[in-house]
Each structure stands twice: as structure tokens, then as C-alpha cells.
Amino acid sequence: MTQQRVHNSPGLRAWLGLAVILGPVLLVSMDGSILFLAMPRMSQALSPTADQALWILDVYGFAVGSLLIAFGSIGDRYGRLKLLMIGATVFGAGSAGAAFAPSPELLVAFRALMGVAGATLLPSALAVLSELFPDSRRRARAIGIFAAAFAAGFAVGPIVGGTLLERFWWGSVFLINLPVIVVFLLFAPVLLREVRATRPGRIDSLSVATSAGGLLLTIYGLKHMAADGASVLSAVTALLGVVLLTWFALRQRHLEHPLIDFSLFRDRVFTIAIITGLLPLAAWSAAAYLAGVYLQSVLSLSVLHAALLALPGAVVLTVSCIVTPAVVDRIGKRAALIICHFSIAAGLVLLLPTTTTGGIGWYIASTAIAGVGYGISFSVVADTAVGAVPTERAGSAGAIAETSNEIGNALGIAILGSLAVLIFRLQGPDLAPTLDETLQLPDLAPAAVQEAKGAFVTGLHAAAVVAGVLHAVLGTVALRWLPKPVPGEPTTDRVESKA
Numbered sequence: 264m265t266q267q268r269v270h271n272s273p274g275l276r277a278w279l280g281l282a283v284i285l286g287p288v289l290l291v292s293m294d295g296s297i298l299f300l301a302m303p304r305m306s307q308a309l310s311p312t313a314d315q316a317l318w319i320l321d322v323y324g325f326a327v328g329s330l331l332i333a334f335g336s337i338g339d340r341y342g343r344l345k346l347l348m349i350g351a352t353v354f355g356a357g358s359a360g361a362a363f364a365p366s367p368e369l370l371v372a373f374r375a376l377m378g379v380a381g382a383t384l385l386p387s388a389l390a391v392l393s394e395l396f397p398d399s400r401r402r403a404r405a406i407g408i409f410a411a412a413f414a415a416g417f418a419v420g421p422i423v424g425g426t427l428l429e430r431f432w433w434g435s436v437f438l439i440n441l442p443v444i445v446v447f448l449l450f451a452p453v454l455l456r457e458v459r460a461t462r463p464g465r466i467d468s469l470s471v472a473t474s475a476g477g478l479l480l481t482i483y484g485l486k487h488m489a490a491d492g493a494s495v496l497s498a499v500t501a502l503l504g505v506v507l508l509t510w511f512a513l514r515q516r517h518l519e520h521p522l523i524d525f526s527l528f529r530d531r532v533f534t535i536a537i538i539t540g541l542l543p544l545a546a547w548s549a550a551a552y553l554a555g556v557y558l559q560s561v562l563s564l565s566v567l568h569a570a571l572l573a574l575p576g577a578v579v580l581t582v583s584c585i586v587t588p589a590v591v592d593r594i595g596k597r598a599a600l601i602i603c604h605f606s607i608a609a610g611l612v613l614l615l616p617t618t619t620t621g622g623i624g625w626y627i628a629s630t631a632i633a634g635v636g637y638g639i640s641f642s643v644v645a646d647t648a649v650g651a652v653p654t655e656r657a658g659s660a661g662a663i664a665e666t667s668n669e670i671g672n673a674l675g676i677a678i679l680g681s682l683a684v685l686i687f688r689l690q691g692p693d694l695a696p697t698l699d700e701t702l703q704l705p706d707l708a709p710a711a712v713q714e715a716k717g718a719f720v721t722g723l724h725a726a727a728v729v730a731g732v733l734h735a736v737l738g739t740v741a742l743r744w745l746p747k748p749v750p751g752e753p754t755t756d757r758v759e760s761k762a
Contacts, residue, residue, distance in 0.1 A: 280454040292416030300425040311367035313696035321676035326378025343387040350383030355444035362434035414584040414641035418577035425570025477507030543640040544671030546730035549679035576630025583638025604738030607636035611731035683722030691718035
């Protein structure tokens with residue numbers, strides 16, 4: 264009787280369906296960042312090596328990003344709702360396994376399983392959401408709420424993790440997923456309907472394998488070079504990964520249904536939009552992770568105190584994401600993208616005055632100013648990418664935009680995190696590969712403690728400088744490449760490329 268009443272009220276059913284969908288969406292984005300403040304506590308419990316710690320953080324993002332487009336095609340063929348249900352179940356199982364993992368290796372494996380499941384949830388959730396709201400105006404509002412929830416998940420992940428760790432053991436950051444998954448599995452069959460594409464394309468398994476394998480091998484080699492120094496094995500592994508990625512890119516040019524349509528990158532506006540999806544998340548994830556270690560292990564703050572200090576930046580990011588569409592109506596997407604990159608660059612620069620004895624104010628100012636740019640990037644990237652290409656290619660453009668977000672989140676930890684690890688290894692006391700491992704050594708001399716903390720702060724500064732310079736460069740490129748709006752035309756019109 265309840266099911267019949269819900270289906271007889273399309274408006275109520277749609278909004279209740281949206282509420283149910285937002286649960287998995289929040290989890291997928293939140294689990295990309297929830298470990299940033301949890302890593303010091305987790306390191307004490309499991310004692311991972313430097314590269315294991317980085318894999319625990321970013322194997323999830325790589326699994327999501329490398330499989331996102333593939334699972335979009337699978338959902339088109341076999342049904343989006345069916346894939347959502349399977350993905351949510353596996354995500355819950357992976358969360359439970361991660362919570363009770365007895366070793367770093369098993370935790371990496373369960374995080375990878377969560378990432379595979381997460382890749383099934385995002386594209387399917389968006390497709391089912393579109394079915395719930397056939398009216399274009401309501402659908403636009405719903406997608407705006409969807410985007411804001413996704414952004415909020417990334418922003419509040421460290422805060423939720425820190426709050427849980429203040430009262431519970433480290434596994435609680437994974438167990439919090441289970442109630443949300445249970446609610447979704449109970450109500451999704453009642454509120455949501457199955458969605459399939461009328462003419463789904465064939466899934467190229469070799470493309471899925473080469474893209475995922477190439478990405479993982481490349482990053483694996485880079486991580487080992489940063490943590491342990493250059494070796495033949497790490498260099499060959501990274502080179503093999505690059506070869507696989509190159510082969511993947513060349514293969515897509517000859518497929519009828521490519522996983523990624525690289526010809527879209529001939530459009531300058533599309534290219535800048537996709538890089539804007541990738542680079543800000545790379546900067547944000549690296550800064551959030553390294554700052555979490557800085558606050559707890561360098562400044563010796565409690566995990567709850569560190570979580571509360573992250574709150575202003577999270578609020579700015581979320582509010583910025585919500586208000587950006589209205590701001591874009593006034594200033595246009597070109598101006599919004601330029602502001603995005605220069606505000607992130609300015610925020611990252613504010614991390615440079617931090618020291619081993621203080622820097623809380625600089626950290627808060629950094630997250631607040633950069634949060635404006637992060638919020639803009641979340642809000643306008645997909646719309647700008649889709650608007651830059653013909654309508655018949657909008658689906659491919661949207662999938663690439665989503666993928667750039669997830670890959671960016673993982674690359675930030677992998678590349679910038681590895682840079683910080685490398686600098687710590689070169690300038691630290693050479694007693695252990697990471698700051699947390701060094702501080703756990705018995706009978707550590709005060710001079711060694713100070714040297715280790717100083718080396719970590721130098722690594723944090725280096726990562727901030729590299730990310731800040733990249734954003735300043737991209738902001739300059741956007742300033743020169745993106746066409747200025749024609750006088751008299753609405754600022755929300757589609758941005759046309761000069762290419």
C-alpha cells in the first residue's frame with residue numbers, strides 16, 4: 264500500500280528518491296577524503312610503510328576513476344538500478360572488511376574493493392536521477408543538489424573522520440557507511456525505477472584493463488621512487504604503465520564505442536574544463552592530507568581539534584558550490600574559471616608561512632580562500648565540458664568530467680604526496696620513511712624530532728608551491744584561451760571555443 268501511494272505521487276516520489284540517492288553519493292565522495300585525518304591513528308595501529316600509507320589513501324580514488332566510464336556503459340546495457348543495488352551491497356561489504364582489516368595489505372585490498380563498487384554508483388545514480396525528474400527545471404535543481412552533496416562529501420570527509428576518531432577506534436570511519444547502505448537497499452526498490460539505454464555500446468574489456476593497469480603501474484613506480492629512491496624495478500614499472508596508457512589512448516581512436524573520446528580534447532574550452540576537474544581536486548586532496556598530518560603530528564593537536572579547524576574551509580567550499588550557478592549568471596563561466604584557479608593558487612601560497620611551531624591561522628586562511636576555487640570547480644566543470652561539445656557527444660563529455668574529478672583526487676595524493684615523502688626522505692633524519700613512523704621510534708632525541716618535523720613541513724611547502732604554480736599557469740591559460748563573452752549575449756550561453 265505504501266509503495267502504491269508513493270508511485271501515485273510523482274513529485275513526492277521524485278524528491279524522496281533524490282534523498283535516497285544522495286546517501287551513496289555522499290559516501291562515495293566522503294570516502295575519498297575521510298582518511299586524511301585518520302591516517303596518523305591508523306599508522307599507529309597498523310604500521311604501514313610509506314608507500315602502503317599512500318596506497319591506503321588513494322587506491323580507492325584510482326579504482327573509482329579508472330572504472331567510472333566502463334561501469335557507465337555496463338549500467339546502460341544491464342540496468343542502472345540493478346547496478347546501483349549490486350554496487351551498494353559490495354560497497355557495504357568492502358567497508359565492513361576495511362573496518363576490521365588486520366594488516367595494511369588487507370586494508371589496501373578492501374579500499375580497492377570499495378573503489379570498484381563506488382565506480383558503479385556515481386554514473387548510475389545520475390542516470391536514475393534524470394529519470395526521476397523529466398521536467399527540465401526540476402531536473403536542473405536536482406542535479407544542482409546532487410553536485411552540492413558530492414562536493415560536501417569531499418569537504419566534510421576529514422571532519423567526520425576526525426569526529427569519529429575522537430571517541431572510537433579507526434575502523435569506525437568505515438563502519439559509518441553501513442547504516443546509509445542499509446537504508447538505500449531498503450528504499451531504492453520502492454522509490455527508484457530501472458533505467459537502460461536504448462542502444463548501449465559494446466564494452467571493450469581490453470580498454471578497461473589497459474587504462475586501469477597503466478594508471479596503477481605508473482603511480483606504483485612513482486611511489487616507490489619517492490619512498491625508496493630510484494631503482495631499475497620502479498623505473499621499469501612506471502615506464503610500463505606509461506606504455507599501457509599510450510596504447511590505451513591510441514586504441515580509443517579506432518573503436519566504435521571508445522571508453523574515452525579523445526577527439527573531444529581538440530576543443531580548448533573542453534580541455535580547460537576537464538583539467539579544471541582534475542587539478543583542483545589533486546591540490547585539495549594533497550593539501551588536506553598533508554595538512555591533517557601537519558596539524559596532528561607536527562603541531563600535536565588532537566584529531567577533533569584538527570577536524571574543527573578544517574570546518575571553515577569545508578563551509579566555504581560547500582557554500583561556494585551552491586552559489587556558483589547564480590554568480591555565473593552574472594559574471595559568466597570564463598570569469599568563474601579564471602577566479603577558480605587564481606583563488607586556489609592564492610590559498611595554497613598561504614600555507615608557506617606555516618612552521619613547526621605554529622601556523623593554524625595561515626592554515627584556516629588557506630582553506631577558506633582556496634575553498635572558493637574548489638567550490639567553483641565542483642559546480643561548473645561538468646556543465647562547461649558538456650556545453651563545449653555537440654549535443655550528441657554530451658554523454659561522453661559528462662563521463663570524462665566525472666572521471667577527471669576522481670582521478671584528480673587520487674593523483675593529488677599519489678604525485679604531490681610522493682613529492683612530500685621524497686623531500687622528507689632527503690632532508691629528514693633518515694630513521695624511518697615517514698614522519699609518523701619516525702615519531703613512534705623509541706628513545707628519539709629531541710633534535711631528531713625537530714629535524715623530522717622540519718623536513719615534513721618543507722615537503723608540505725613544496726607540494727603547495729607545485730600545486731599553486733600549476734593553478735596560476737592554468738588560470739593564465741584560461742585568461743588567454745577562453746573567448747570573452749560577446750556584448751549583449753547572456754553570460755550563461757554556451758562557451759564557444761576558438762579552436
